[in-house]
Amino acid sequence: METKKFVYWQEGNIWVGYLEEHPDYWTQGESVEKLKENLRELYQ
Numbered sequence: 001m002e003t004k005k006f007v008y009w010q011e012g013n014i015w016v017g018y019l020e021e022h023p024d025y026w027t028q029g030e031s032v033e034k035l036k037e038n039l040r041e042l043y044q
Contacts, residue, residue, distance in 0.1 A: 004019055004020070004021065004043060005019070005020040006019050006039055007020060007023075008032070008035055013030065014028050014029070014030065015028060015030070015031065015032050015034070015035040017039060019039060019043060022042075022043075027039055027042050
C-alpha cells in the first residue's frame with residue numbers, strides 16, 4: 001500500500017482534511033477514522 005500524507009483539523013464536532021498532493025479537494029468526517037476513510041475514497 002502506498003503512503004499518502006494528509007492535513008486535518010477539527011472544526012466543532014467535524015474533522016476536516018485534504019491530501020497534501022491535492023489541497024483543493026477537502027473532505028470531512030464525524031471522526032478521524034471516518035475522515036481517513038473519506039480521504040482514501042477521494043484518492044481512488
